[in-house]
Amino acid sequence: MTSRSFVRVLSAALSLLLILVCSVAAQTPPKVIKIGAVYPLTGNIASTGLDCKRGVDLAVDIINGKYDLDLPLAKTAGLPNLGGAKIEIVYADTKGDPRNGMSEAERLITSEKVVAMIGAYQSAVTKTASQITERLKIPYVCSDSSSPTLTDRGYKYFYRVSPHDDIFARDQFQFLKDLEKKTGQKVQTVAVLYENTEFGSQAGKAYKRFAAEFGYKVVADITYSANATDVTSEVSKLIVSKPDVLMHASYITDAILFTKTFKEKGFQPKGILTMAGYIEPGYLDAIKADGNYVIVRSTFALDLGKNKPLVTKVNTLFKKKYGIDMSENAARSFMAPFVVADAINRAKSTDPEAMVKALNETNITGNQVLYPWQGIKFDPQSHQNIYARGTLVQVLNQEYITVWPFDAASKPVVWPFPEWKGRK
Amino acid sequence: MPDQLLQQLVDGLLIGLMYSLVAIGLTLIWGVMNIVNFAHGEFLMLGMFTSFWLFTLYGIDPIFSIPICFVGMFIMGTLIYRFIVSKVMKGPMLAQLVVTFGVSIFISNLAVFFWTPDFRLLPATMLQGTWQVGGITLSVPKVAASVGSIIASVCVLIFMTRTITGKAILATEMDRDAALLMGINTERINSLSFGIGTALVGVAGAFLSTYYYIYPQVGGLFGTIAFCVVALGGFGSIEGAFIAGILVGLAQTLGGFFFDPSYKYAIVFSIYLITIWIRPKGLLGW
Numbered sequence: 001m002t003s004r005s006f007v008r009v010l011s012a013a014l015s016l017l018l019i020l021v022c023s024v025a026a027q028t029p030p031k032v033i034k035i036g037a038v039y040p041l042t043g044n045i046a047s048t049g050l051d052c053k054r055g056v057d058l059a060v061d062i063i064n065g066k067y068d069l070d071l072p073l074a075k076t077a078g079l080p081n082l083g084g085a086k087i088e089i090v091y092a093d094t095k096g097d098p099r100n101g102m103s104e105a106e107r108l109i110t111s112e113k114v115v116a117m118i119g120a121y122q123s124a125v126t127k128t129a130s131q132i133t134e135r136l137k138i139p140y141v142c143s144d145s146s147s148p149t150l151t152d153r154g155y156k157y158f159y160r161v162s163p164h165d166d167i168f169a170r171d172q173f174q175f176l177k178d179l180e181k182k183t184g185q186k187v188q189t190v191a192v193l194y195e196n197t198e199f200g201s202q203a204g205k206a207y208k209r210f211a212a213e214f215g216y217k218v219v220a221d222i223t224y225s226a227n228a229t230d231v232t233s234e235v236s237k238l239i240v241s242k243p244d245v246l247m248h249a250s251y252i253t254d255a256i257l258f259t260k261t262f263k264e265k266g267f268q269p270k271g272i273l274t275m276a277g278y279i280e281p282g283y284l285d286a287i288k289a290d291g292n293y294v295i296v297r298s299t300f301a302l303d304l305g306k307n308k309p310l311v312t313k314v315n316t317l318f319k320k321k322y323g324i325d326m327s328e329n330a331a332r333s334f335m336a337p338f339v340v341a342d343a344i345n346r347a348k349s350t351d352p353e354a355m356v357k358a359l360n361e362t363n364i365t366g367n368q369v370l371y372p373w374q375g376i377k378f379d380p381q382s383h384q385n386i387y388a389r390g391t392l393v394q395v396l397n398q399e400y401i402t403v404w405p406f407d408a409a410s411k412p413v414v415w416p417f418p419e420w421k422g423r424k
Numbered sequence: 425m426p427d428q429l430l431q432q433l434v435d436g437l438l439i440g441l442m443y444s445l446v447a448i449g450l451t452l453i454w455g456v457m458n459i460v461n462f463a464h465g466e467f468l469m470l471g472m473f474t475s476f477w478l479f480t481l482y483g484i485d486p487i488f489s490i491p492i493c494f495v496g497m498f499i500m501g502t503l504i505y506r507f508i509v510s511k512v513m514k515g516p517m518l519a520q521l522v523v524t525f526g527v528s529i530f531i532s533n534l535a536v537f538f539w540t541p542d543f544r545l546l547p548a549t550m551l552q553g554t555w556q557v558g559g560i561t562l563s564v565p566k567v568a569a570s571v572g573s574i575i576a577s578v579c580v581l582i583f584m585t586r587t588i589t590g591k592a593i594l595a596t597e598m599d600r601d602a603a604l605l606m607g608i609n610t611e612r613i614n615s616l617s618f619g620i621g622t623a624l625v626g627v628a629g630a631f632l633s634t635y636y637y638i639y640p641q642v643g644g645l646f647g648t649i650a651f652c653v654v655a656l657g658g659f660g661s662i663e664g665a666f667i668a669g670i671l672v673g674l675a676q677t678l679g680g681f682f683f684d685p686s687y688k689y690a691i692v693f694s695i696y697l698i699t700i701w702i703r704p705k706g707l708l709g710w
Contacts, residue, residue, distance in 0.1 A: 042533065042536060042541070043641060044641050044644075046536065046541035046640075046641070047540070047541040047542050047543065047639070050540075050541065196686050222684075222685055222686075223684070223685070223686040224685045224686055224688075225686065225689060227645055228645075228688075228689075229439075229645045229646060229649060230435075230439045230673075230676065230677070231685075232432075232435040232439070232677055232680075233432065233435070233676070233677045233678075233679075233680025233681040233685055233688060234680060234685040236428060236431060236432060236435075236677075236681050237680075237681060237685065240428060252543065253543070253637065253639075256543060256545070256637045257636075257637065260545075260635070260637075264554055264561065264563050265561055266561065282542050282543040283543075285542060285543065285544075286542075286543040286544055286545045286637055287545060288545075288547070
């Protein structure tokens with residue numbers, strides 16, 4: 001190589017390097033905003049936790065990428081007001097234990113430096129985790145825990161998107177009233193059955209309060225441990241009390257165990273109205289046709305897509321990513337990242353006080369949420385979404401079908417609960 | 425009401441015999457080696473999954489997969505003893521305590537990894553449905569499991585008292601040093617009892633899989649009760665575990681029905697506490 005050609009090559013290489021450096025410098029790397037998520041990723045209800053995680057992960061894909069969807073921040077990549085900053089979720093495993101919820105929340109904030117928190121599905125865990133976020137002044141947006149007390153505490157940094165169990169319990173009694181009016185069938189007595197941690201005992205309280213308010217007689221009031229290995233004595237008590245309707249607040253393992261025991265013992269009320277456990281994706285997979293005709297409170301069902309094309313579009317993305325349909329849990333957890341990202345985007349900062357101010361001013365319209373609501377707007381005192389409401393779905397042919405409110409129903413409700421004996 | 429009382433007694437007996445079967449393997453290991461096998465619940469889970477997969481993949485009914493579970497789990501138990509537990513038997517007490525705990529965490533997380541944390545139920549198997557006898561409802565799979573539990577317990581008892589190997593196990597259980605002096609290869613006895621204990625809980629898993637949901641953490645629920653049953657029955661006592669299992673089952677259903685279901689485990693554990701307070705060795709311990 002002559003010295004001239006060497007200089008040529010060298011200068012070419014240098015100029016190439018210069019161009020590269022300039023282009024990198026011009027395109028300032030987008031900031032990454034870390035959000036903490038506490039979920040039960042191992043342990044008794046790990047299947048639920050992983051389901052919630054799917055919803056959250058899809059939401060983050062939509063926020064960070066460009067999608068033609070009517071969801072907050074979907075059409076832009078990242079957060080436009082922060083130079084296209086991306087959202088990153090840092091997960092922590094609670095193992096379903098409130099103590100872990102607390103310690104993991106603290107770890108996420110102090111060592112992972114997350115600026116906001118979402119999760120934890122189980123109300124008891126959300127309760128302890130949010131005590132930490134309140135103390136460390138980090139906003140917590142929850143869209144998957146339903147114990148009413150969470151928003152009754154008047155926390156400054158805690159917000160809830162989804163309906164709570166008071167709303168859900170009230171809905172179920174309203175459904176009974178509507179049903180009586182519509183079909184003329186009388187319902188007089190209810191049995192209340194609930195697991196004994198934060199979620200179940202609050203739901204049980206709400207059931208009893210609204211039973212009195214709506215004029216139904218509670219003939220059995222049974223609480224049990226969700227970790228029970230056997231529930232025959234609970235079901236025997238139910239059978240002896242002969243209720244018209246059973247109202248059951250459960251997690252998934254107990255929902256499976258109870259359904260099996262109902263069938264085994266031939267427990268035959270006119271209707272079974274339930275919360276939570278019966279709508280988790282594992283439930284129907286495990287119990288199959290024996291789950292038919294159970295009615296569950298819900299915020300989401302795939303048949304809502306008939307009136308709301310967004311539901312179908314999001315489910316298509318979900319199915320493409322995971323190979324399964326979106327469940328109610330995934331759909332509930334799905335919304336929290338949008339609410340957080342929307343607030344950060346409007347606040348143009350991750351300063352907690354600025355985020356709280358933005359969250360207080362949240363006004364997401366009905367067409368931008370995945371559920372049949374008017375939108376998302378937080379009550380200034382409790383920080384509960386004032387537009388959150390529930391629907392009731394019934395398992396028909398092993399699918400969740402919206403049956404109430406009657407005007408949003410896609411099929412009429414099957415009532416009374418068909419006899420176990422004639423069923424396959 | 426008499427009907428309900430009888431129904432509760434029957435239900436208690438059925439679930440109690442299941443607890444007995446789960447606990448017998450645990451008490452054997454505990455009695456012989458003086459170690460607490462924290463992985464016992466996970467072995468139960470493996471038994472359930474073995475039965476589940478044999479049915480799902482090869483259509484083998486759980487009733488026929490019982491011998492397969494027994495042999496498979498026996499081999500696995502022996503291997504775990506040889507390669508893991510025996511290494512720490514001479515180590516400090518803490519190491520012995522922690523090793524089975526580690527095995528339990530490893531197995532349950534491995535199960536989550538391979539089989540996901542989803543819940544599974546076996547569809548209609550040969551053991552299915554209910555019988556109506558008078559006013560009493562009997563669940564066929566539970567009755568089968570109870571019969572299995574009785575057969576297994578009797579077999580273990582006969583093995584322990586009538587065969588030379590069984591007597592060697594009993595001797596080791598009573599006094600390890602004396603047994604060693606009598607020419608018993610206690611290391612072999614250890615590995616044998618670990619294998620048998622694991623195989624028995626594998627059988628329990630196969631029976632349980634016919635009516636209970638299967639998932640990686642299912643062992644924890646039964647493990648806790650099995651510890652209570654073993655301590656109540658007396659460490660190392662097969663008959664003790666058998667009787668204590670039934671007692672716990674009865675206390676649970678009767679207590680749940682006549683008092684409040686939320687207190688049923690409180691009743692079970694109070695009986696346990698009172699028993700060990702009066703008789704620290706358990707009902708039939710020595």
